[in-house]
Every structure is written in structure tokens, then in C-alpha cells.
Amino acid sequence: MERRHSRLTYTLITIVSLLTVAPVVMLVIGSFSKNLRAFGDFTLSKYIAVYTDPMLVETAGNTLVFVLGSAAFATVLALFLAYLNNRTNIPFKFLFKVLSVVPMMIPHVLFAVSWALLLNPSNGILNMWLQQLFGLAKAPFNIYSMPGMIMVEGLLDLPIAYLIISPAMASFDVSLEESSRVFKGGPMRTLFKITLPVLRPAILAAFILCIVRVLASFAVPSVLGMPGRIYVLSTYIYRTVTMSLIADYGKAAAIGMSILVLSITLIYIYRYYTRFSDKYVTISSRGFKPAVVELRKGKIPLFIMLIIISFILIVLPVLVLLYTSFIPYIMVPNGQAFAAMSLANWRTVISDPISIKSLGNSLFLGIVGATVGSFLSILVAYVIVKVKTKASGFLESISFLSFSFPGIVIGIGFMWFFVRTPLYATIWALFFGYIATYLPYGIRPMTSAFVQIHGSLEESSLVCGASFATTMRRVVIPLLVPGIVSGWVLMATMFFRELSLSVVLSRPGTEVLAVQILRFSEDGQWGKLSALGLIMIFFSTLMVVGVNLIGNRFKPGEAKDRKPA
Amino acid sequence: MKLRKIMIAMALLLTVSLALFGAGTGEKPAAAKADEPLTGKVSLYASITSIEPIMADFKAKVGVDAEYTRLSTARFISTVLTEYQANKLMADVVQGPLPILEILKEQGVLANYQAKAAEGYPDWAKRDGIYLFGIEYVGLIYNTDLVSKEEAPKRYEDLADPKWKGHIVMANPASHATTISWLVGLKENVFATEAEWMAFVRGLAANEPMFVASFGPTPAPIASGEKKIGISMPKYIVTNAPAPLDYAKLSQPMLGSPRAIAITSDAPNPRAAEAFLEYWLSDGAMGILANDVGEYVLTPGVYPPIPGISETEVIPIRELSDEEIQKWGAEFEKIFALK
Numbered sequence: 001m002e003r004r005h006s007r008l009t010y011t012l013i014t015i016v017s018l019l020t021v022a023p024v025v026m027l028v029i030g031s032f033s034k035n036l037r038a039f040g041d042f043t044l045s046k047y048i049a050v051y052t053d054p055m056l057v058e059t060a061g062n063t064l065v066f067v068l069g070s071a072a073f074a075t076v077l078a079l080f081l082a083y084l085n086n087r088t089n090i091p092f093k094f095l096f097k098v099l100s101v102v103p104m105m106i107p108h109v110l111f112a113v114s115w116a117l118l119l120n121p122s123n124g125i126l127n128m129w130l131q132q133l134f135g136l137a138k139a140p141f142n143i144y145s146m147p148g149m150i151m152v153e154g155l156l157d158l159p160i161a162y163l164i165i166s167p168a169m170a171s172f173d174v175s176l177e178e179s180s181r182v183f184k185g186g187p188m189r190t191l192f193k194i195t196l197p198v199l200r201p202a203i204l205a206a207f208i209l210c211i212v213r214v215l216a217s218f219a220v221p222s223v224l225g226m227p228g229r230i231y232v233l234s235t236y237i238y239r240t241v242t243m244s245l246i247a248d249y250g251k252a253a254a255i256g257m258s259i260l261v262l263s264i265t266l267i268y269i270y271r272y273y274t275r276f277s278d279k280y281v282t283i284s285s286r287g288f289k290p291a292v293v294e295l296r297k298g299k300i301p302l303f304i305m306l307i308i309i310s311f312i313l314i315v316l317p318v319l320v321l322l323y324t325s326f327i328p329y330i331m332v333p334n335g336q337a338f339a340a341m342s343l344a345n346w347r348t349v350i351s352d353p354i355s356i357k358s359l360g361n362s363l364f365l366g367i368v369g370a371t372v373g374s375f376l377s378i379l380v381a382y383v384i385v386k387v388k389t390k391a392s393g394f395l396e397s398i399s400f401l402s403f404s405f406p407g408i409v410i411g412i413g414f415m416w417f418f419v420r421t422p423l424y425a426t427i428w429a430l431f432f433g434y435i436a437t438y439l440p441y442g443i444r445p446m447t448s449a450f451v452q453i454h455g456s457l458e459e460s461s462l463v464c465g466a467s468f469a470t471t472m473r474r475v476v477i478p479l480l481v482p483g484i485v486s487g488w489v490l491m492a493t494m495f496f497r498e499l500s501l502s503v504v505l506s507r508p509g510t511e512v513l514a515v516q517i518l519r520f521s522e523d524g525q526w527g528k529l530s531a532l533g534l535i536m537i538f539f540s541t542l543m544v545v546g547v548n549l550i551g552n553r554f555k556p557g558e559a560k561d562r563k564p565a
Numbered sequence: 566m567k568l569r570k571i572m573i574a575m576a577l578l579l580t581v582s583l584a585l586f587g588a589g590t591g592e593k594p595a596a597a598k599a600d601e602p603l604t605g606k607v608s609l610y611a612s613i614t615s616i617e618p619i620m621a622d623f624k625a626k627v628g629v630d631a632e633y634t635r636l637s638t639a640r641f642i643s644t645v646l647t648e649y650q651a652n653k654l655m656a657d658v659v660q661g662p663l664p665i666l667e668i669l670k671e672q673g674v675l676a677n678y679q680a681k682a683a684e685g686y687p688d689w690a691k692r693d694g695i696y697l698f699g700i701e702y703v704g705l706i707y708n709t710d711l712v713s714k715e716e717a718p719k720r721y722e723d724l725a726d727p728k729w730k731g732h733i734v735m736a737n738p739a740s741h742a743t744t745i746s747w748l749v750g751l752k753e754n755v756f757a758t759e760a761e762w763m764a765f766v767r768g769l770a771a772n773e774p775m776f777v778a779s780f781g782p783t784p785a786p787i788a789s790g791e792k793k794i795g796i797s798m799p800k801y802i803v804t805n806a807p808a809p810l811d812y813a814k815l816s817q818p819m820l821g822s823p824r825a826i827a828i829t830s831d832a833p834n835p836r837a838a839e840a841f842l843e844y845w846l847s848d849g850a851m852g853i854l855a856n857d858v859g860e861y862v863l864t865p866g867v868y869p870p871i872p873g874i875s876e877t878e879v880i881p882i883r884e885l886s887d888e889e890i891q892k893w894g895a896e897f898e899k900i901f902a903l904k
Contacts, residue, residue: 122790122792226778238740238778242741245665245887247641247643328808330786331788425653503640522781523781524782524801
């Protein structure tokens with residue numbers, strides 16, 4: 001067993017290294033190179049230039065508030081939604097499950113622009129409506145502010161947190177809570193002493209993944225932060241790159257190194273706080289009950305609250321997109337705007353061969369890429385959780401390497417690497433680049449699900465003569481279905497709207513949806529952009545619904561008495 | 566155990582060596598021959614947007630597929646030089662701001678092709694294989710529903726009037742190279758003294774403009790009425806039609822960076838590249854660029870379909886060196902109190 005684990009660990013280290021180390025190595029070299037390309041004479045000048053810039057201190061302060069605020073908001077909201085969707089008898093669960101991941105499907109630029117249309121202080125639709133309703137002299141909200149940025153970024157990262165916490169919540173052994181109640185533990189005491197501590201790995205994983213993502217986020221800081229003159233690390237990097245005609249990505253990589261160090265530190269913090277994995281096991285050989293909590297009197301108020309949250313935070317921005325897709329240019333909704341509505345943007349997008357080609361490529365990358373990525377993630381997650389050695393810790397760290405870099409930088413790292421391989425300018429460069437960069441999206445939900453499965457299940461299977469492969473296929477994987485579904489959804493929706501790598505690696509013939517959306521945005525074609533964005537959301541929803549239905553069929557205990565979700 | 570460790574070391578070594586010395590040292594394509602058949606495709610790397618009509622027209626007229634890869638200014642040099650260094654430059658033709666093409670020329674990336682279609686162009690537009698064909702003109706664009714012609718600025722100085730406070734949108738003057746060059750261009754081409762220019766810049770800063778990353782996001786807040794006026798490109802009046810946009814007719818000239826185009830020295834499709842450049846510089850292509858894309862071109866008598874533009878003086882600004890851009894960016898950062 002140990003030998004098999006060891007072999008698997010080192011095989012995975014080899015595969016993951018091949019995927020993630022190369023671009024980072026190129027960036028490290030680039031950050032020490034005098035040249036604008038990856039290679040040149042050694043210099044420390046890029047590090048000195050960026051780390052002695054007085055603006056960096058204030059930027060770091062803003063970044064800290066933005067990152068912690070957004071990650072905390074996303075995690076708390078995800079916890080609340082995951083609890084209601086998985087553990088209670090709240091009605092229309094399936095709808096809320098899909099709504100919780102909708103922000104993941106929306107191109108981030110578009111989502112941020114929608115919120116600017118709703119809550120800009122000059123003529124934001126919601127602000128104007130509130131001003132009229134309450135006779136206010138000034139707009140009550142300003143989206144171009146730190147709280148505005150935190151809210152929009154938090155919403156965008158909500159699906160990441162939700163898809164990590166939700167499987168853990170789904171596999172929660174309710175008997176632990178029952179034991180607490182038997183010993184007179186009140187609901188709050190049970191929540192804080194039992195429920196949340198048992199879910200600690202998933203909550204921490206979600207929080208950390210959100211932190212890393214927010215650090216790399218560019219759309220919200222650019223669309224909402226820049227107009228409000230609030231600069232965070234990603235916009236600082238952008239400024240470093242664009243403040244010169246000859247963009248020096250080596251400098252950007254030098255800043256990225258500190259984010260990389262921070263990310264690796266966070267992984268070790270996570271490992272430290274979840275090192276006693278047995279404490280978090282909720283599925284063991286004695287069986288587990290993902291029981292449903294009756295909400296009783298709280299059912300209707302909570303349902304209404306969920307409807308309001310979903311409408312304001314998720315449905316409203318999507319409605320703005322729908323509206324924008326029918327108008328010729330950005331207009332405040334009024335009689336003139338409704339009179340000008342037409343299907344012109346939709347016709348243009350649907351008849352545009354590049355948009356159609358992009359859709360095909362993105363679907364391929366989303367479905368096939370996420371499937372291959374999920375398979376790799378299962379194995380990596382297994383090693384991380386079940387083989388607690390230094391090598392597995394190393395594997396976990398290298399799986400985060402590419403992910404930790406801001407998108408604006410890592411794309412260049414991949415370009416510097418792929419240009420030296422036959423993969424350059426092919427769809428496979430995107431395929432492997434996506435998997436390498438977003439591997440943590442697959443690994444995180446699966447590790448938090450793996451943590452909850454006791455090793456005795458696997459050992460029993462092996463003792464009974466089953467091979468390792470059979471044990472994985474027949475015992476472990478069926479119990480991991482919620483985690484696998486989450487990982488696949490996170491990867492597929494991410495691949496489907498990926499921009500950072502695509503904008504660097506995509507070439508004619510390998511265009512993807514996000515690059516086409518960027519084109520429309522650079523041309524100021526918001527109507528076409530919204531139409532294409534909605535097409536993207538439609539196909540993402542199909543993928544999410546499809547994989548959830550497939551997942552439900554394979555969930556343990558649901559194969560025989562299948563019920564609609 | 567040793568074997569496994571060796572395997573990992575090998576894999577890492579392979580990865581790094583592939584990256585450092587790797588497979589990307591392809592063969593350079595042979596030079597174009599006059600009798601070579603005109604087939605295949607042409608690949609254009611360009612910073613200019615919305616040029617799909619030109620690519621389609623080229624295919625229709627010449628019968629060669631034209632592929633367009635959009636490269637923002639920030640990624641232009643990095644992408645082209647990386648590919649060139651690995652002998653994998655896929656571009657036959659590159660189009661970008663003049664300073665960028667001059668840097669590429671210094672690096673040996675561009676060919677010195679003498680275009681017949683440029684014979685009628687002024688001498689200053691022909692620079693050893695680099696051809697200037699247009700100006701990335703920048704003006705004061707306003708919302709016609711919110712600002713009347715009379716209220717619109719008549720001189721650049723008018724934008725510093727406090728009545729515009731909180732109503733302006735512009736690209737970030739600390740980081741957007743074109744905006745930095747434009748502001749410096751005003752000093753060198755429009756204002757009589759540096760003091761007057763500085764008063765204008767400070768007045769503009771005092772009006773607390775809303776900053777966006779580049780010119781691309783400037784027309785939307787003006788069209789929607791979120792902002793009344795902006796420093797933007799008049800081409801958006803064409804591409805965003807029928808949005809209520811117009812440009813302020815000033816008594817001073819409109820400025821912009823020269824747009825340039827050239828053939829690459831290792832063009833994979835050299836014959837097609839030459840055909841494309843000849844086509845691009847022709848009156849027909851320039852007509853499409855002006856009419857469909859709203860660009861300001863150098864071809865005499867060809868103007869974008871914007872009322873009044875033919876009477877407006879549009880002049881190219883000096884290309885700033887990289888050091889100047891960084892210096893002025895830092896200066897504007899202080900003036901506009903960017904933190």
C-alpha cells in the first residue's frame with residue numbers, strides 16, 4: 001500500500017511539475033533578466049524598482065482590505081447558501097444551487113460593468129430608483145468604492161467557495177450534531193462547537209482559494225477600482241506593464257513572486273490547521289446520514305430572504321445584460337431605450353464566424369479540459385489527503401504554482417514556455433495551460449470531500465482483495481461524487497470563460513469566447529458583448545445542470561431510489 | 566526510491582531545458598520570390614480594432630485569407646519579440662503605434678519593403694519599410710443629449726472649467742501611454758507656454774475626471790450619460806452609432822499618435838504579405854478604414870463619416886521615448902493625485 005502510494009505520489013509530482021513549473025521558471029528567469037524577453041543578463045533592478053516604489057505600500061494596504069473582505073464575504077455567503085441548499089428543506093433547492101454558481105459563468109468584466117450600470121453615483125439605475133423612491137438628493141450608493149469592489153468581487157468568487165463548502169456540507173454526518181443536542185448543546189453552541197469545526201477544512205480551503213483568486217483578480221479592480229482611484233496589486237501590476245510602450249513583464253513577474261510566496265504560505269497554513277484529518281471524517285464504515293433539517297417556522301422567511309439575495313445579487317445583473325443585449329448602445333432604461341430595442345446584436349453575434357468558432361473551441365476546452373483536469377485532480381487530492389508525507393505537501397504546493405500568479409503575468413510565462421514547444425498557437429496550448437493554471441479548482445473541492453472519508457473504507461476494500469483501481473472506482477469515487485461534480489463545474493465554467501491565458505495564447509483558429517468578448521469590449525460594443533455573454537451563460541448553465549443530473553445518478557444511496565432534486 | 570527521485574529530477578530537467586533551449590528553434594522561411602504563386606493566407610498582428618471589413622475585402626479582392634490577431638500595445642513587443650526569438654513569428658504584417666514598430670525595426674523584425682501603393686504618401690510617412698497610414702486621433706467627445714454645441718468646449722482650456730467637475734471620463738494619465746503622449750503633445754503643439762499648459766493640466770485634474778484603463782471603456786459612460794464629456798477617440802462616434810456622441814469642434818488642432826504598418830523580415834507568407842501591405846495602403850482599404858471603422862487616414866480627401874471632421878486639423882504628435890513616457894506618467898500621477 002505504502003509503495004503504491006509512493007509511486008502514485010511521484011508520478012503525480014512529475015505530471016504536475018511538467019504542467020506548472022515551466023511557466024513559473026520562465027517568469028522567475030524573466031524577473032532577473034535585463035532583457036524584455038525571458039532571457040538576458042542577470043539583474044536585480046526589476047525587484048529593486050518595484051519593491052522600493054512608495055506607491056506599493058498604500059497599494060498593499062488596499063489589497064489587504066480588498067482581498068480579506070471579498071474572500072470573507074464570499075465564504076460566509078457560500079456557507080449560508082450551502083447550508084440552506086444541502087441541509088434544510090428549503091424549497092426550490094435546485095434553482096438556488098444553480099443560482100449560486102451563476103456568477104462563475106459570467107465574464108467578470110461584464111459582471112462588473114453591470115454593477116456599474118446599476119450603482120454608479122451619477123445615473124446608476126438602482127441609485128436613481130432609490131433617489132426617486134425616497135426623495136434623496138444624492139445617490140445612496142457608490143459602486144466605485146472599496147465596499148462596492150468587495151461586494152462585486154465577493155459575488156464573483158461566491159461559486160468557488162460554494163462549490164467547495166457544498167460537497168462537505170452534503171456529506172455531513174448529522175449524528176454529530178444530534179450527539180451535541182443529546183448533551184444539551186443549544187443550536188448556536190452546536191453550530192460553533194460541532195458543525196463549523198468539522199467543516200473547517202472546507203471553509204479554510206474555500207477562504208484560501210478565494211484569497212488567491214482575489215489577489216489575481218483584475219476585472220473588478222480595473223472597472224470599479226480605477227474610476228474610484230482605488231489601486232490594488234493587480235491594477236498596480238497593470239500600471240507597471242502599461243506605463244511604458246515597451247511593457248516589461250519581468251517587473252510584473254517580480255511583483256508576482258510575492259503573491260506566489262503568499263499563496264504557498266497559505267497552503268502550509270491550511271495544511272497546519274487541517275493536519276489531524278481524522279477530526280473531520282464524517283463518512284466512515286459505520287455509515288453516514290446526510291440528513292435534512294426541518295426549517296419549520298423559519299422556512300418561509302429564509303426562502304424569501306434567499307429569493308431577495310438571489311434577485312439582487314445575481315438575477316439583476318443578468319437582467320442588465322439581457323437589456324443591454326437588445327439596445328444599440330449603453331442607455332439608461334427609458335422610453336427611448338425601449339423604442340430602440342432590437343435583435344441586431346444577437347443577429348450579428350450569431351452570424352459572426354469567429355464567435356461561432358470561439359463557442360466551439362470554448363465548449364471543447366470546457367468539457368474535455370474539465371474532464372481531464374478533474375481526473376487528474378481526483379488523484380492529486382487523494383495523495384494530498386491520504387498520503388501525508390513531505391512529497392504530498394510538495395505536490396500540493398506545485399499544484400498552486402501557476403494559479404498563484406496574477407493572470408496578466410502567468411499568460412506571458414506560458415507564452416515564453418509554449419513558444420519553445422510544438423504546442424504553440426494550437427488549441428492544446430490552451431488546453432494544457434488551463435489545466436495547469438486552474439488545477440486547484442479541481443483539487444480543492446475534492447480534498448475537502450476526501451478529508452471526510454475514513455481510510456477504513458478503502459482498507460476494507462483492499463483487505464477483501466479489491467485492487468487499488470477497483471477500490472477507487474467502487475468505493476472512493478462514488479462517495480466523492482459531490483466533490484467531483486463541484487470540481488468539474490468549477491473547472492468547466494472557468495475554462496469556458498477563461499481570459500488571462502487565452503488572450504496571450506489564442507491565435508486565429510484557436511479563438512475562445514472570452515477573447516471574442518474582449519474584442520467587443522475594446523471596440524465599445526457592449527450590446528454584442530452582452531449577447532455573447534448571455535450565450536456563454538446559457539451554455540455554462542447547460543453544463544452545470546447536465547453534470548449535476550449525472551452526479552445525482554451516481555450519488556450513493558440515490559441510484560436505487562432516484563428522486564428529482 | 567532512488568529511481569523515482571531520478572525520474573522527477575529528469576522531468577524537471579526536461580521541463581527547464583525544453584524551456585531554455587527547447588524545440589522552438591524552427592527554420593526561418595525563405596525570402597519571397599517574384600514568381601512565387603500568391604496562395605495561402607496572410608497573418609496580421611495589429612493593435613487597431615474593428616478591422617474585420619478590411620480583412621474581408623482583401624480576401625474578396627485578392628483571394629487570399631487574411632487572419633487578424635489583435636495585440637494590445639502592452640503585449641505587442643513582448644509577443645512579437647518572443648516569437649521572433651524562437652523563430653516562430655507567425656505575423657506576415659504588423660500594425661501598431663510608430664514607436665513600437667521602430668523598436669521592432671531596431672531588433673531586425675521588420676523588412677524594408679518598398680510599397681508601390683505608398684508612392685503618393687508624403688515622405689514623412691515612409692520610414693525604411695514602415696509606413697504611416699493614419700493618426701490615432703484623440704478629441705473631446707460629449708453626450709449630445711446632455712451638452713449642447715454651444716456648451717461644448719471651444720478650446721482645450723475650456724475643459725478645465727469647474728463646470729465640468731465630476732463630469733469627465735478619461736484613460737488613466739499615469740499609466741495609459743497614449744494619453745500621456747497626448748497630454749505632452751498638447752504642450753508641444755497647442756499651448757503657447759508650459760505654464761499655460763500646466764494650468765490646463767492642473768485644472769483638468771481639479772475637475773476630478775473618472776479614470777478608466779484605456780480609450781476602449783471611455784465611450785460607454787458618455788453614451789449612457791454617466792459622464793457628460795470625455796477625452797476619447799472620435800472613431801467611437803462611428804462605431805457606437807446611433808449613440809448621442811459628437812466631438813467638440815475646437816479652434817486648436819486635434820492630436821494623435823501615428824499609426825504604422827510594416828512587413829516582417831521573416832514573414833511566413835512573403836508574397837501574401839506584400840500583397841496585403843499594397844492593399845492596406847491603397848485608397849480602397851483606406852476608404853473602408855475611414856468609413857467603416859471611423860479611422861483618420863492620411864489618404865488625401867478620405868475622411869471618416871463624422872460631420873465637420875474634414876475641416877478639423879489633425880496632426881501627428883512626436884513619439885515619446887520610453888523614458889519620457891515613464892517620467893511624465895509619474896508626473897501626472899502626482900498632479901492628478903493618483904494614489
